[in-house]
Amino acid sequence: MTATHALPRHDRRATGPGGLPRLLQAMDLDAHLDAYGPPPYRGARQLIEVVAAAGLTGRGGAGFPAARKLTAVAEAGRRAVVVGNGAESEPASCKDKQLLWIAPHLVLDGLQLAAEAVGATRAYLYVHPHPGLHQQLGSALAARAAAGLDRAEVQLMSAPPRFLAGEESAVVSRINGGPALPRFKVPPTFQRGVAGAPTLVHNVETLAHLAQIARGGASWFRAAGTAEEPGSMLATCRRADGTVEVAETAIGTPLGELLRLAELPGQAVLVGGYHGTWLTSADAAALPLANAGLRPAGAAVGAGLLAALPPGRCGIAEAVRVVRYLAAESAGQCGPCLSGLPRIATGFAELAAPRPRPRLRADLERWARLAERRGACHHPDGSVSFLRSALAVFASELTAHAHGQCSATSHRPFLPVPVGVPAGQADWT
Amino acid sequence: MNQQLRVNPIACTSHGLCAELLPERVSLDEWDYPIISSEPIPPGLRKAARRAVTDCPALALLLTERR
Numbered sequence: 001m002t003a004t005h006a007l008p009r010h011d012r013r014a015t016g017p018g019g020l021p022r023l024l025q026a027m028d029l030d031a032h033l034d035a036y037g038p039p040p041y042r043g044a045r046q047l048i049e050v051v052a053a054a055g056l057t058g059r060g061g062a063g064f065p066a067a068r069k070l071t072a073v074a075e076a077g078r079r080a081v082v083v084g085n086g087a088e089s090e091p092a093s094c095k096d097k098q099l100l101w102i103a104p105h106l107v108l109d110g111l112q113l114a115a116e117a118v119g120a121t122r123a124y125l126y127v128h129p130h131p132g133l134h135q136q137l138g139s140a141l142a143a144r145a146a147a148g149l150d151r152a153e154v155q156l157m158s159a160p161p162r163f164l165a166g167e168e169s170a171v172v173s174r175i176n177g178g179p180a181l182p183r184f185k186v187p188p189t190f191q192r193g194v195a196g197a198p199t200l201v202h203n204v205e206t207l208a209h210l211a212q213i214a215r216g217g218a219s220w221f222r223a224a225g226t227a228e229e230p231g232s233m234l235a236t237c238r239r240a241d242g243t244v245e246v247a248e249t250a251i252g253t254p255l256g257e258l259l260r261l262a263e264l265p266g267q268a269v270l271v272g273g274y275h276g277t278w279l280t281s282a283d284a285a286a287l288p289l290a291n292a293g294l295r296p297a298g299a300a301v302g303a304g305l306l307a308a309l310p311p312g313r314c315g316i317a318e319a320v321r322v323v324r325y326l327a328a329e330s331a332g333q334c335g336p337c338l339s340g341l342p343r344i345a346t347g348f349a350e351l352a353a354p355r356p357r358p359r360l361r362a363d364l365e366r367w368a369r370l371a372e373r374r375g376a377c378h379h380p381d382g383s384v385s386f387l388r389s390a391l392a393v394f395a396s397e398l399t400a401h402a403h404g405q406c407s408a409t410s411h412r413p414f415l416p417v418p419v420g421v422p423a424g425q426a427d428w429t
Numbered sequence: 430m431n432q433q434l435r436v437n438p439i440a441c442t443s444h445g446l447c448a449e450l451l452p453e454r455v456s457l458d459e460w461d462y463p464i465i466s467s468e469p470i471p472p473g474l475r476k477a478a479r480r481a482v483t484d485c486p487a488l489a490l491l492l493t494e495r496r
Contacts, residue, residue: 184437186491334438335462370458376439 021248022232023103023208029143032105038149039109040214045074047117051210053218055230060085060203061303063291072190073118076198080120084111086127086204087159087166090273091416093305095234096204098246104140110207113214115152118200123152126171128159160428163329167377168201179428181331182377205234225251229290238307240266256285259308267309268393272302274322275382278389314408316352316397318415319390323348325417326383337380340371354404432470433495434478436463440489447490450481469495
């Protein structure tokens with residue numbers, strides 16, 4: 001067994017710069033224990049200081065400082081609950097699923113250590129029921145129980161196949177036995193979440209990093225990444241040749257390198273996910289995968305999705321399809337989203353057709369303004385961000401469409417969009 | 430006391446009463462949902478704001494400390 005504060009052994013045998021990969025190494029429990037030892041429990045709250053010094057931020061999309069979330073739940077003053085959120089609902093992203101498949105014990109260590117830090121004795125792991133994944137995670141939990149590794153009881157929960165199922169308040173609602181729908185967050189989840197208890201919801205990748213920080217410490221974590229955004233992160237890279245790779249990379253790595261844009265040029269790059277931002281390839285190539293660098297371009301790391309649209313595909317057709325999907329995935333609870341997104345989706349499709357009516361563009365912009373920042377969750381905001389950046393980046397294609405032309409040589413869809421549950425027949429459980 | 434009017438958009442069912450009771454801070458969009466100004470509620474508007482909160486048929490309004 002390793003000493004609890006020693007550097008992870010794999011760090012010494014790592015092949016890449018900065019000791020990567022830190023997370024993406026396939027390990028069953030024996031291999032995991034051999035490499036890392038049992039979870040390094042150290043007493044309530046002790047870990048929070050180390051996580052703060054490491055500068056870990058949430059890897060689920062919002063990028064909120066992990067230590068602040070831990071502190072808020074720990075200080076709520078009542079018995080807390082911890083949730084590992086693996087409901088990766090971005091259709092084009094698969095990094096959390098991959099992590100859960102190949103290194104479940106890092107996630108489960110992180111879940112235990114987070115529970116200890118905030119004083120929770122109950123924990124949940126919330127994931128989409130991919131074929132085989134639940135069984136795999138169930139076996140992992142059983143093996144840990146047999147080895148006596150876990151202190152908090154862990155329950156596996158299924159997320160419904162909806163885009164918003166992984167939104168924090170939707171996660172809590174589902175675990176409470178309700179539908180996986182976003183809720184109005186007053187009071188906030190860290191005060192009142194699962195069964196009314198203070199609740200910590202962390203993305204599964206965040207938990208895996210937390211487990212590594214508990215072993216390696218803050219300066220080990222900071223050996224990769226930038227001073228402002230330390231560490232490594234998982235990114236789903238959809239390259240222009242159609243290949244998809246989940247890469248573990250130091251934060252700050254140029255997007256051009258991750259997507260291999262020099263050899264596989266794309267027309268444009270989608271950054272962050274379907275709530276993210278389109279950039280021209282030329283702009284994207286030099287930008288780093290880091291919020292500080294992406295912010296001036298109006299983009300954010302988000303859920304770590306990068307997609308390079310191949311030559312010969314129509315960016316407008318792709319964007320219309322995604323916006324239609326996002327409108328159908330509205331929870332339909334808040335008026336501005338319920339009224340705005342379907343109009344936006346239909347209006348965008350009309351705008352992409354020959355000879356759109358003259359006022360349509362102005363209507364679209366007005367609906368976008370009316371929809372954004374008025375929902376209980378960020379779905380309308382993210383959808384509008386996607387729309388606006390598509391209108392900007394594919395402006396010349398849009399003009400061609402208005403004249404009945406399209407530059408695409410292939411109409412095969414590039415960005416994955418689930419063939420949906422028909423609107424109004426939603427199953428949110 | 431620096432208070433701000435907020436709407437719970439899930440509870441709101443677009444009755445529009447708030448815009449009648451507090452036109453200084455609430456207007457309605459083209460779908461009749463309230464657009465609420467983030468400006469603080471000055472002392473002279475507090476009574477009307479409290480009335481908007483208590484009279485909302487959906488109980489969708491709340492006064493919170495300004496964030």
